Each structure stands twice: as C-alpha cells, then as structure tokens.
Amino acid sequence: MSGCCPGVQVGGAGKSCCPAAPKTAEAAPMGELLQGQHLGSDHDAVKASVQQYYGQELHSSSDLKTAACTSCKAPPPEIRAHLKDVPQEIKDRFYGCGTPLPLGITGLRVLDLGCGTGRDCYVAARLVGESGSVTGVDMTPEQLAVARKYVDSYTAQVLRYAKPNMRFVQGTIEKLEGIADASQDLIISNCVINLSPDKASVLREAYRVLAPGGEMYFSDVYCDRRLPKELRTHPVLLGECLGGALYINDFLRLAREVGFTDPRSLEAEPIAINDAELAGAVGEAKFFSITYRLFKIPGRLETLCEDYGQVAVYKGTLPGHKHAYALDDHHRFIANKPMLVCGNTASMVEETWLKPHFIVTGNRDVHYGQFDCGTPVTLSSQPAGGAACAPGGACC
Ligand SMILES: C[S@@+](CC[C@H](N)C(=O)[O-])C[C@H]1O[C@@H](n2cnc3c(N)ncnc32)[C@H](O)[C@@H]1O
Structure with missing residues (x-):
C-alpha cells in the first residue's frame, strides 16, 4: 500500500503525488519544472489543478x-x-x-x-x-x-x-x-x-x-x-x-x-x-x-494551561488501548493511574466523546495557578532527521 506526498524519487520526472502540476509540465525534467509557471494566489487555479490531477492524472x-x-x-x-x-x-x-x-x-x-x-x-x-x-x-x-x-x-x-x-x-x-x-x-x-x-x-x-x-x-x-x-x-x-x-x-x-x-x-x-x-x-x-x-x-479551553487540582483516571476501556492511552504527544495516561491534569486536559477527556473512558475528579472552583507542563518539545530541539517532532500546543 502506498500513500501520498513526499519522499520524491531521485531525478524524479514522473508524476507528482498530491496533485497540481499541469500535464504539460509533468513530462518535463524537474529542472524545467522548477522554472515553470506559478499559480500565484489564484484560488480557483489551485483547485482546478488539484482536481485535474486527482480526476485525470492519477489512477492508482x-x-x-x-x-x-x-x-x-x-x-x-x-x-x-x-x-x-x-x-x-x-x-x-x-x-x-x-x-x-x-x-x-x-x-x-x-x-x-x-x-x-x-x-x-x-x-x-x-x-x-x-x-x-x-x-x-x-x-x-x-x-x-x-x-x-x-x-x-x-x-x-x-x-x-x-x-x-x-x-x-x-x-x-x-x-x-x-x-x-x-x-x-x-x-x-x-x-x-x-x-x-x-x-x-x-x-x-x-x-x-x-x-x-x-x-x-x-x-x-x-x-x-x-x-x-x-x-x-x-x-x-x-x-x-x-x-x-x-x-x-x-x-x-x-x-x-x-x-x-x-x-x-x-x-x-x-x-x-x-x-x-x-x-x-x-x-x-x-x-x-x-x-x-x-x-x-x-x-472551556484556555490559552494557557491552568491548575485546578483536577485528576483524571483512564479506565483502560478504549479498544486497542487497554494499558495506556495517548491523548497527545505529551499526555499518556496509564490505565487506572491517577494523573494531575490542567483544566484544558480535564475538559478534553470529560466533555467530549472520550468521557465514558475517564473519571475526572475536581472542578474549576479553586485555582492553584498556572499548570506546570514542563518544557515543550520543539522542532528545533529535535536532532536533524530525528524520528519525531512535537510542535506543541497551547498546553505544555
Ligand atoms: C492527497 S488526496 C487524499 C485523499 C484521501 N484523503 C486519501 O487519504 O486517500 C487529496 C484529496 O483532496 C481533495 N481535495 C483537495 N482540495 C480540495 C478542496 N479544496 N475541496 C474538496 N476536496 C479537495 C482531492 O480531490 C483529493 O481527492
């Protein structure tokens, strides 16, 4: 099974994956393609180009x-x-x-x-x-x-x-x-x-x-x-x-x-x-x-993480996640282990489709200050060609 996008073949002069190059340009060597016509900010031209590619150029x-x-x-x-x-x-x-x-x-x-x-x-x-x-x-x-x-x-x-x-x-x-x-x-x-x-x-x-x-x-x-x-x-x-x-x-x-x-x-x-x-x-x-x-x-979601002393417990009930559940790249809940969470995370597991799978104790009645989520992992802190990145969100 193959997928879309990147990883362009060396010297590639074939077809592009996710779309757009006009047919005439696609047959040209990449060097010429890079000097080709720009679509500018014409929204309709971009869409037409994408549609042409998926409708007529790509078959598998x-x-x-x-x-x-x-x-x-x-x-x-x-x-x-x-x-x-x-x-x-x-x-x-x-x-x-x-x-x-x-x-x-x-x-x-x-x-x-x-x-x-x-x-x-x-x-x-x-x-x-x-x-x-x-x-x-x-x-x-x-x-x-x-x-x-x-x-x-x-x-x-x-x-x-x-x-x-x-x-x-x-x-x-x-x-x-x-x-x-x-x-x-x-x-x-x-x-x-x-x-x-x-x-x-x-x-x-x-x-x-x-x-x-x-x-x-x-x-x-x-x-x-x-x-x-x-x-x-x-x-x-x-x-x-x-x-x-x-x-x-x-x-x-x-x-x-x-x-x-x-x-x-x-x-x-x-x-x-x-x-x-x-x-x-x-x-x-x-x-x-x-x-x-x-x-x-x-x-309910705040621009920064705030500490209300709330604790979330993942019940281990989501299919495929019996022992642990990753809400995101920096919140991994171990089944049945209480975890102190910020107000935003509490809302994400308690006020969404995830609700049946979590028990949250506490509410936002008392505020204990900003929630300390540690140092965010950033792209620049990744080694070159590293296996993953975590661009971060408002929380942590
Ligand atoms: C890279 S393919 C991915 C298709 C599908 N999600 C998959 O995983 O196989 C991009 C798809 O998005 C559609 N598409 C691109 N831009 C669109 C837009 N502005 N509105 C609706 N569909 C769009 C294309 O027609 C194409 O089918």
Whole structure:
C-alpha cells in the first residue's frame, strides 16, 4: 500500500503525488519544472489543478511520483484488520499521509474532509457501527465515483447493516454546503488541507459544523518555516504536498483564531525529500506529517494551561488501548493511574466523546495557578532527521 506526498524519487520526472502540476509540465525534467509557471494566489487555479490531477492524472498509488509514503507509520493492528475488508480499488487509490482513525467511536457522526476514494470512510463506517454515520466530502467527481461504487456491497456483505451508514458528497472543504452547524462529532482528514488555497476557511467551516464537544482529528503535511512565495505557489511543489504545507506555528495560530484554542499534536513523522533538485529548492526547510487533535469545547479551553487540582483516571476501556492511552504527544495516561491534569486536559477527556473512558475528579472552583507542563518539545530541539517532532500546543 502506498500513500501520498513526499519522499520524491531521485531525478524524479514522473508524476507528482498530491496533485497540481499541469500535464504539460509533468513530462518535463524537474529542472524545467522548477522554472515553470506559478499559480500565484489564484484560488480557483489551485483547485482546478488539484482536481485535474486527482480526476485525470492519477489512477492508482503506483502512478505516484513519490516513493512509497515514507511519512506514514503502519496503521495500528485493529485498523489493519479492518483494512483487509476494504475493496482493493479503493485502497489502490489511497493518497493519505497518516491514520486519522481513532478507535472507540461507536455511534459518532463522522465527516471526512477530502475523502478521495474513501478508504478512511470505509473503515470509519465500521468503527462507528450501525448507529453512527460517515460523510465523505471531496471536490473531484472521479474520486467520488470510486468511493460510491462499493457502498452497497460493502454495507451488505462486510458490515451487514440494514442500510448504508456512509455517503459521499461532492463539494469543497472551504464551504461545506449542506452540512449543518453543530451536526458532526468527529472530523477526520488525510493529507488534504495542505492542498487548499484557503486554509482559514477550511478550519472555520470545520469549527462551524462540529457539535460542542466534537473533535477534528487529522493528518497533514507541515513545514518548520514559512516558505517564500515562489515556493508556496509553484505547481510542482504544491503537487508534492510541500508548497502548500503550512508553517506549524501559523497553523497553530490559525487553529486558535477560529476557536480551537488548544491544538494538540499526537504524532509527527519527518518527511524526506530525496530529489536533489527539490531538496535544493526548499533549502533548510523541513517537512513533517503531523496528526493533530483540535477539540471544540466552547468557553472551556484556555490559552494557557491552568491548575485546578483536577485528576483524571483512564479506565483502560478504549479498544486497542487497554494499558495506556495517548491523548497527545505529551499526555499518556496509564490505565487506572491517577494523573494531575490542567483544566484544558480535564475538559478534553470529560466533555467530549472520550468521557465514558475517564473519571475526572475536581472542578474549576479553586485555582492553584498556572499548570506546570514542563518544557515543550520543539522542532528545533529535535536532532536533524530525528524520528519525531512535537510542535506543541497551547498546553505544555
Ligand atoms: C492527497 S488526496 C487524499 C485523499 C484521501 N484523503 C486519501 O487519504 O486517500 C487529496 C484529496 O483532496 C481533495 N481535495 C483537495 N482540495 C480540495 C478542496 N479544496 N475541496 C474538496 N476536496 C479537495 C482531492 O480531490 C483529493 O481527492
């Protein structure tokens, strides 16, 4: 199984993974491509280019210009088991860079932004069970045609549900038409938002459609700095999921601005750029595939961690997490072991879909000062080419 994005092959002159390079440019050697026409800040041109790529250029993961997804960790065993039952054509056209599929989400309403051919939706449809629902949104009709093709047979033969609990909708993620305010419990997305020319609108819409207590749990490509405009807007770099990658701190600012006050990073994998010319073009910039968790808990998340003396105990009840549960890259709960937490963390485990799996004692009646979360791990503190990074959130 292969995935989208980075790890460009040495001397690569084939096709780009995540999209964008116009057909004429794709056949050219990378040297010429880097001198090619820029898309500028024309949002429609970016979307048209991405749509053209996914609709007409890519037919399977083997068409990818990139090496097999070096940024992807293998999915956990529970997800791997479910993936066995997902139709092969769907898996062949998976272009994600992570596994944004939390376990234990029975009954939730899930929305997948940029679902592509629907690999994650098919797994999510099983994870939420018959009482839950999954909606995949994508702007590319060819991708959706594959996603829709197997819904009935998969529902009847694999899930054995009376009727489908997943649907696929054509639309853009910058304007989620037909998705009502506060109508979703969990938003997932896999290697998509970097492709959007208007990321602020994507996050704003995600916040709008999430119900209070809802969560956005998604994987995408990020950069350790702001790229200069000529790199940001170049079709080839966009196509390689590099040009559109947000600087991590800008993403965190954007997330907070729209209401996701305390973004938490769960996992981060460095992305290798093997093509010498592309590596030369991006210079010292480093790219990461990161899975973030953004909770919508209106009025409850503070910009800094505060100490109210609250203690959280994880019950060991989430599937696949019998002994411990990682809320993020710096909160790992050992089952049944009391852990002192800040007010934000208490809310994340007590006022969201995680509630049945935690016992929180204490409330916010008494304030003991700022919560000491220790020194945040930062990108700059990682060794070059290190195995992981933790860009940090408001808390810790
Ligand atoms: C890299 S692929 C990932 C697809 C899928 N998430 C997966 O893991 O296979 C990106 C997908 O996002 C869709 N996409 C990109 N920009 C979009 C936008 N602004 N609105 C809706 N869909 C978009 C593309 O059509 C494509 O199917």
